[in-house]
Amino acid sequence: MSEYNEPAGVKTPWHLWLVGAISLLWNGFGCVDFTMTATRNAAYLEPYPQEMLDYWLNMPLWMWAIWAVGVFGGLLGSIALLLRRKLAFPFFAASFLAASISMGFGFLDKNAPRMEGAGLMSGIIILIALLLTLYASWMSRRDVLR
Template sequence: MTTVAASRPASYWLIAVFALLWNLLGVAMFCMQFMATPEQIAAMPPETRQVREALPDWVQVAYAVAVFGGVLGGIGLLLRKRWAATFFLVSLVGLVAQCLGTFLLTPAWSAMGPSGLVLPIVLVAIAWFLLSYARRAAARGWLS
């Protein structure tokens, strides 16, 4: 008798581990930014400081939602739970809000120009992939 677990390809587990590690890296970056000391902030390039000082608090909240939602999504994939897709959706929404807030409400565009969009585009593409993958995994019966 074939089980659902046996029908999961090895790539499922690789993607699940990647999802968790990727989002844990995001949590580490969030913590570094959130806990930066005044000395560390003073050592930043002036453009980076200007962007940081102009960020509304809700953009930081969106950042937290993005990374912690992604961690929960990664855990959900590893536990083979349907709710993984929900948390990846929450993560994507938080990420898009963070990116829009950063580029629309701060001098990020003048500080970084078009090249500043590369990282946000890559981040959104990865978040979209993880959401899509979790939805496909649920549709294939890999998640309960």
């Protein structure tokens, strides 16, 4: 059989499934947001002010790439976590780094339009990415991830 046998004493904790499922939904939404923005989906973008749309849709390619690493890295990290793979940590770490760069650049860019609550949301995104990175590291050190 190709079924994985856990080493004696190492059980998959219940919270791994909870964290994995919630993070899959969270990061999945990030991927939807990226995809809808990148494809310029009119219905999805309608609620945003034109000034914000102009800024997002005219970002340099490297910013789009960093955003993609952030959201898809998080999604792959969530999938790896649910599959109990050690790759969860580097995927989440890449997502955290990309989110930090992206949000930091937007915060420091004097030309970036400001939306109410955007700073708080950016902080929440970075915090969740950090916590997922730390969680994957912890699960890896406990040999829950293989």
